[in-house]
Amino acid sequence: MALLNGILAQLLNGLRIGSIYALIALGYTMVYGIAKMINFAHGDIIMVGAYALYVFVSLLHVHPALAVVLTIGFCAVMGITIEKIAYKPLRNAQRLAVLITAIGVSYLLQNLALLIFKATPIPFGSIIRVPSITVGEITISGLTMVTLAVTAVVMVGLTLFVNHTKMGHSMLAVSEDQGAAKLMGINVDRTITITFAIGSALAAVAGILYISQYESLLPTLGALPGIKAFVAAVLGGIGSIPGAMIGGLVLGIIESMSKAYISTQLADAIVFSMLVVVLLLKPSGILGKLSIEKV
């Protein structure tokens, strides 16, 4: 019984951290699907979100609920701005040029944060104050419940948006064939802008949840969850929205199980070797698209 409870507790842990990976992975996968680029600065939007929340709550004393909204808005605008300034001029450039630019943007964001907030970690207590509940012998923390609930709402909302709205359909069309989408009257540039806004807003949500868990701000805090979420996106099948969700959750669970039952030090290595294994077995990822072409 104790073993079972232990596993259940680790499963919840895994789902909590996996939710955060999933939220970030959605941004990677959507931007990849629409703009065909890996936005390596995406992880740093989490950091921007965490610092923005800190500024609003601790320095400007804005009500936490409003601060959350402002943080999401700030990151969305940030994503749009980065796309306009750094990526849009490279729309027809080589992929390598875009990739290097994205890495440059990532360093720029980290160093801006370093310049403004310095390298010393800033303690920042969680704004989520929900009491924990106990079911049987398992205690579920308020943070876990909020994280899972928020992620569930975001996933359902995003799925409905993409599959059942005109805007969502135009995103799917652009991700499949930009030229054909243009012939339908779809403004591809605008669609890309909206995708960056949504991806960055989701990264902000992830950043808020992440910082509520770690309670300490560092300019490089987005790097590790960012790279793991990228792994999650590839694991699930880059370009696939449900793939990113599943990839994130699976990764979180593997990570927390490895930490609990194998080795804390090896957990990250195990996570990354999972990627290698999956890509060897199924190069397009768990839900990767098989392109179907018929004559």
Add this chain to the structure above:
Amino acid sequence: MAMLEVNDLKVYYGVIQAIKGVSFQVNEGEVIALIGANGAGKTTILHTITGLLSPHSGSVVFEGTDITKVPAHKIVSLGMAHVPEGRRVFAQLSVLQNLMLGAFTRTDKNEIQESLEEVYKRFPRLAERKNQIAGTLSGGEQQMLAMGRALMSKPRIILMDEPSMGLSPILVNEIFDIIQSVSAGGTTVLLVEQNAKKALSIADRAYVLETGKIVLEGEASVLMNDDSIKKAYLGE
């Protein structure tokens, strides 16, 4: 004044000139065929007309408006639809979703519904398969979907790029019957084909393209009996 005028169009891919000064006109109500061998530049011309490519020089005038610099996504709402080479349906979306994307720029829900009924009437097979994922349709069905999708924008002119490519003779006949009936319904047609025989059989006039230049033009019925055409394109 012609409905669509292409004036001295020159188009490059990098340093390679694909179109070397092409001019032609399409009048309202006509079916115009643009024929030529593989690589002659037919697709390039259509892509330049609808803004997917920018010309080096020359102009495209549609209903009196210069559209040379109009971006591709603003063309369809002007009344021009383009059925691209290779169908290019959205493979992961359903037939219905593809058709609705054809009406992307339209707003009146009732009118869109009317157009949908019309398309279903013209292509009963699309109606039967409206919830099927487009990527799983046969080639002929995908061609019908691409045409139906274009018709969903209620175009005054429709540009079709090799609609018969890769289809069985029976399906080719079916597709050409549909093109004729679209034309009879009042839509002007610019038809690009390698299948010169079929294209000439339904066209009013035709232009013959060779390596980026128009080498011959005239009434379709006259071209069909032209000796050089017979030899080069009709396999006689």
